[in-house]
Amino acid sequence: MDVREIDGADPELARRYWELGRASELAYRVFDSYWPWQTAEVSLREGRAGWETHLLGAFDGDRLAGVGMLTLPLLDNPHLAYLNVNVDPAWQRQGYGSALASQVEELARERGRRVMACDAYAPPGEETAGLRFLLAHGYTVGLEDAMKVVELDATEPGWAALEAEVAPRTAGYTFVTWADVVPQELLEDYCRLQEAFFELAPLGEMEIEPEVWDERRVREREESNRNQGRQEVCTAVLAADGSMVGLTEVALNRHAPHRGFQSGTLVLPEHRGHALGLAVKLRNHRELRSRFPQCRILVTGNAGINLAMNAVNDRLGYRLVERCLELQKDL
Ligand SMILES: CC(C)(COP(=O)(O)OP(=O)(O)OC[C@H]1O[C@@H](n2cnc3c(N)ncnc32)[C@H](O)[C@@H]1OP(=O)(O)O)[C@@H](O)C(=O)NCCC(=O)NCCS
Incomplete structure (x- = not known):
């Protein structure tokens, strides 16, 4: 060998x-x-x-x-x-x-x-070779994410009722959507929310520090997305003073247009309790349908301990398909 x-x-x-x-x-x-x-x-x-x-x-x-x-x-x-x-x-x-x-x-x-991190996937309640392999090599589980899939054709008819339900609670907030390129006027706030994500999202025992974002990082990422055929649909929540207080992003790939990945969703703590998590995802799912009608399913992963996000995903019709175990080892 x-x-x-x-x-x-x-x-x-x-x-x-x-x-x-x-x-x-x-x-x-x-x-x-x-x-x-x-x-x-x-x-x-x-x-x-x-x-x-x-x-x-x-x-x-x-x-x-x-x-x-x-x-x-x-x-x-x-x-x-x-x-x-x-x-x-x-x-x-x-x-x-x-x-x-x-x-x-x-x-x-x-x-x-100093720390090596690695993901292993396994069906609910089961172990796979990858998980056993990592455990055998001294890795420990720091966080368990539930991987979920939603079928958009089947669930879209239910969105109007959810939108009617959240509308009175989100009055006073506005939503801005974009594809691929973060609007310049939102860039600074966008970077702050990306950084806040790692401070606020449950990370379990994983030794991950908040990321550092600036305009260069955003623009370089956008350029590499363009080169690799990756696309994005994003929606931000703006408070009455115009500041960004929530964000959700879906990643797509022009070479696999039937599927997308619902990645990070965040509402800042001071603005929670107004159904903004569900509202911002609904808005982004609508935008996705109009811009990428070929996309039939979305996949997402969220920590089992993240009760709020799980509740939102349940209402949107996401169903559990497998688990993603985030493991780490002290080198
Ligand atoms: C995980 C993976 C890379 C292991 O590759 P491999 O060449 O079979 O691993 P090794 O032969 O070096 O196995 C080393 C040890 O891991 C453990 N292990 C590996 N596969 C296992 C299995 N199917 N069941 C139980 N234990 C297993 C055993 O302890 C094994 O030692 P042993 O054979 O002496 O009992 C391979 O199964 C794989 O490609 N899986 C899919 C991808 C994946 O899950 N990667 C891991 C996360 S990145």
Whole structure:
């Protein structure tokens, strides 16, 4: 067995890396959320703004048996590193995963990182190879997220009643929506809300510090989204004085237009209790339907301990499909 770094700019190796990851993921994920080749190809070649990425391959002769990825945040969280490992289903349980993980951990240590974080997915009430593998390697669960899916064709007819219900409670607030590019006049507030997200969202035991956002980070991310075919639909809540007090974002991909990812939703604590969480999501779901009618389903993940967000998602018809365990290990 030979474990070595892979050059993501090598088109043939990048394709093999993507294909192996896909075969591994499709074998155990309840829901296919694997990234499209057109996006992976650019991302593996160019990396991600604000992140240092290393790709590794475990080879048996010429045959690629497993792949690993180390990602290091460069703009915040200097103690943290992220691990991802996939082994070809036909080659599992032969030590390839362990060899990849230990090399990824070694690279992270060399770069001065102290905590390695990693996600493992499993059906509700079940364990998977990935979870057992990480537990066997000294990782502990810091947070459990419920992964949920909503079918938009089936649930849209119920939105009007929900909108009528929240309207009297959200009087005094306005909603602004946009796609892909954050309007310049909202940029400063948008950055503050992104930072607040990590202070306010339940993180369980995970040793993650708040992110640091500025205009450069936002614009570089938008440019990399454009290059990789990623798209976004966002809605912000503005208070009477014009300040942003809530935000929700859906991420889409033009190369997999049937699905979207409902990512962060936040309402600042002083403005909670006015049904703004449900209202802002309803507004964004409407915007999504008009801009991206091909999108049929949304996937989301939220912490089991986040009662407010779970209640909102239940009302929108999201149903549990699997769990995402966020694990970490002190290096
Ligand atoms: C997790 C994964 C990478 C492990 O790869 P692998 O090459 O099979 O792992 P190893 O052979 O090095 O296994 C090392 C140890 O992990 C544990 N383990 C791995 N697979 C397991 C399974 N299916 N059931 C129970 N324990 C398991 C065992 O303790 C194993 O040691 P043992 O074989 O001596 O009992 C592989 O199953 C995979 O690709 N899964 C899908 C992707 C994923 O979940 N990745 C992890 C999060 S990034």
